[in-house]
Amino acid sequence: MIRLEGALYPWRFRVVLFLLALMVAAIVWRIIDLQIFDHDFLQAHGDARSVRHIPIPAHRGLVTDRNGEPLAVSTPVTTLWGNGKELQQAKAQWPVLAKALGQNQEDFAKRLQANAEREFLYLVRGLTPEQGQRILDLKIPGVYSSEEFRRFYPAGEVTAHVVGFTDIDDRGREGMELAFDDWLAGVPGKRQVLKDRRGRLIKDVQVTQNAKPGKTLALSIDLRLQYLAHRELRNALVEFGAKAGSLVMVDVKTGEVLAMVNQPTYNPNNRRTLQPAAMRNRAMTDLFEPGSTVKPFSISAALETGRWKPTDTVNVAPGWLRIGRYTIRDVSRNSGVLDLTGILIKSSNVGVSKVAFDIGAESIYSVMQQVGFGQDTGLSFPGERVGNLPNHRKWGQAETATLAYGYGLSVTAVQLAHAYAALANDGRTVPLSMIRVDKTPDSVQVIPEDVAQTVHGMLQQVIEAPGGVYRAQVPGYHVAGKSGTARKVSVGTKGYRENAYRSLFAGFAPVNNPRIALAVVIDEPSQGGYYGGLVSAPVFSRVMAGGLRLMNVTPDNLPKDEAVQTVDAASTKGGRG
Template identity: 75%
Template sequence: MKLEGALYPWRFRLVLALLALMVGAISWRIVDLHVVDHTFLQGQGDARSMRHIPIPAHRGLITDRNGEPLAVSTPVVTLWANPKEMLGSRERWSDLARALGQDPKAFAERIEQNSNREFLYLVRGLTPEQGQSVLQHKVPGVYSIEEFRRFYPAGEVTAHVVGFTDVDDRGREGVELAFDQWLAGVPGKRQVLKDRRGQLIRDVQVTKNAKPGKTLALSIDLRLQYLAHRELRNALVENGAKAGSLVMVDVKTGEILAMANQPTYNPNNRRNLQPAAMRNRAMIDVFEPGSTMKPFSMSAALASGRWKPSDTVEVWPGSLQIGRYTIKDVSKTEGRILDLTGILINSSNVGMSKIAFDIGGESIYNVMQQVGLGQDTGLGFPGERVGNLPNYREWRKAETATLSYGYGLSVTAVQMAHAYSVIANGGRSVPLTMTRADRVPDGTQVISEDVAKTMQGMLQQVVEAPRGVFRAQVPGYHVAGKSGTARKATVGAVGYTQNAYRSLFAGFGPMSNPRIAMVVVIDEPSKAGYFGGLVSAPVFGKVMAGALRLMNIAPDNLKAEEQAVAQNAAKKGPL
């Protein structure tokens, strides 16, 4: 081309060359994207239509030690809506509201208020059948999500142990919270194609399989749990009590076989739940244990070598003055002088204090610490309290005396049950566990076996002696234990509440080979009386009797021929 009259013809040629290069580059890019490297455009298209939908994973099953389900996950349907899409079908809102069981007017107001949103829950936790009946109305903008909901077959019986999950299936109380990572599943992913309205076009593939949570077998025996729950509830009604707890421990393995609390709640229906009913009092409530601590003070005396069971102490006139502080025996003792067993049978504060003055408060503190009082139980239960076991640089008489008969310290019912299991297990302490133990754990000898065996015999006399706690006796079995009655400390002030008591009984059996340790705590009985031997001991006797039979443990308090028959029956197993 000849450019006539152009001052700079080379510029025109340069522009044409540049335009040609640009056209060539664009042409090459088009060919490259459609022929050579076509995956880019395909990926961009997929990004606008391909979606990943989560595949829900159910939580692990919680069972008792025998495989009975305590918490199971059931599939449910959650319905949600896109209010922006629903605005075009107002005439169908009333039918949808009625299908959901909601007021049409309130439903319409809710949609209007959230009209600028693209996601709104309509209802959660419907059964698949209920969800399908709503979806059949085919209202534009209404969609469903597959989820799982927790169901608790034992209901209020195991509520404080198992706990519950929230609406998003995360553990919020009890074992559900303590073992949340173990129980929680890992959701999967499913790849699908959707149009611009979000409608599902095609299910492409599963890109990641859902991984369900792991099964958890607790140490709880549901049969014993039902038994403990029933008797504790009856005791509260009979005595007009405010609350109560019962803990049962296998002394050989440290497994918690039952843990009941009253009042309780239904984890399947928490609409009218009272916060106070949610407290696992056996682990959370701390209290002064009263005379139930005397066996450990007595163990310290025996371990010192300065005392033996036949030694005597003068307890007359039933009171002891220490400065401005007076120690009194609650009930009249059977004589002016008592031996060590008699001090336990009569629950003499004066006799126990005189022994404590001789051996010193430090030795009593050491025994109580070794059996787990004032120590973390290691259960890892949410909200569990440690209690308080005081230690003084200088042990004065007042502190020594009060500690010896169970005041000035605070414990939980679980700690008490563990402490008594040490005596029942020949002075050997095994760690507590809420999960089923597959083997007997290694224990630690914290009290000499001779002292523990001696204490077993003395505590057996506390139950079986003429002046003993006869209401705790179990037909066909020898059992041991100690009652206690403790005044309740005033909340937010110094001193004790007037006419407010806790009734306690702690013991174990059978004496031929102790298997079960148990603690019963009744809070503020108000009818027949408040002494531990009157209120809590009968609960111990009834639950222990049922537990020994359910566990098929041979009786050890029968005549020779009856005992032989019972042992043969035990070998054959339950019918």
């Protein structure tokens, strides 16, 4: 006889039914609660599976020269990316896509096959919007686009070493682009979109955070002067078969770098064949012994001590001086007696050494340190080097002499231009700046004003006196400067290389009210000569002449009748205004 458990134990059956009913009620209540009262829960989980935030690229800030001419601009470009899984379903269209992208079909197919499981891979970056749209119009499954910005440099190779460049992700990698990356970069925004489970865009919902564009950066560079300096330096390298060169132009009053060029250079808009050596901003990174270009500072130290006057003389016969194992020689084979101006005109190593022995190396070291040799320029330029100004505990005669005529220390072209700017500014130094300065900065007196003005006259004679560096003369202006020719140190061994020189010239103009300081360095000229007065002085002359005219600096060396005509013309023009 079969018995039913429910009949024997009716209470147990009722308990089971009650529990089942309770569970159903709980489920029904939860459904009602989620759908009516607590619907945010389902919405949040649904959004987590379909709502996405995609970045909105920020427009990188504009870089301009001091007059507002663009040096670096950002243009919108289209980046195409693909979903590897979806592209596997469209293999028949791979050849069409590869051809549209301009890529090799076999290599393209291998890349897609290798990334078959990836949901994101770049197909091509940096297309113009029109090019990108043409490819999207092919309607190939798994191909998507995003907007980015690409940097363009209107001045190309002329400003490459100063401005630098950005990488493919629009981050600064060289020059001012790197130094001021945070200033220029801006802040990306966010856009909320709906996507399906395959990652396809369903709806563009809203912008949740607007992109903040980068700030504009106005450099101290004058693009007109930059073009002029670039052309003249390049022509000099071709004429003399030189290996490399640098030129730096500084505003004497404000410390602004008006032009900075190097050769060889490169095109930042097309870096496919870029050679690493061409990327160096040699004016900032290359160190060299300045040679005779530092003699004016040695003479300044002598005048500052009060032990020497410009008319004091030194016997430099027979044109050489023996110090222990070393022999100091004058290249021009000077003999007889020279005053301090004559020492600079003849560039006498013997003469300036004897002056240095009298005043001591410490005095010369102090002046050189004050004008910036061996010191940080404060420009914070990537890769800039400080150089070396030796300070011996005990100065021997050899160390004293070599310091006085520019050996045993190392400087950059920027430091040399800065030092001459301080000398030109009546002995007052102002901080260098690669950014446009709207207010004249405070200056520090590093050379007594009367001493600096005396040296101005001496350096004017270096160029204008008979036997001076006439190739540095500038028509219509009195200019001051000093040439230098320094042997190159042999790398890996002691001593100097044979027939390897740097040709130097540094100076300023106009002498009565200096506005521009200029330093020219040409590395290893191999034909037509190598002396600074022959190779670098003509570059100084042409760039200085153009710079003074472009800056509307009044000539101070015109014949009297021309000067009168100039004044009359200016008066007439002013009356009409």
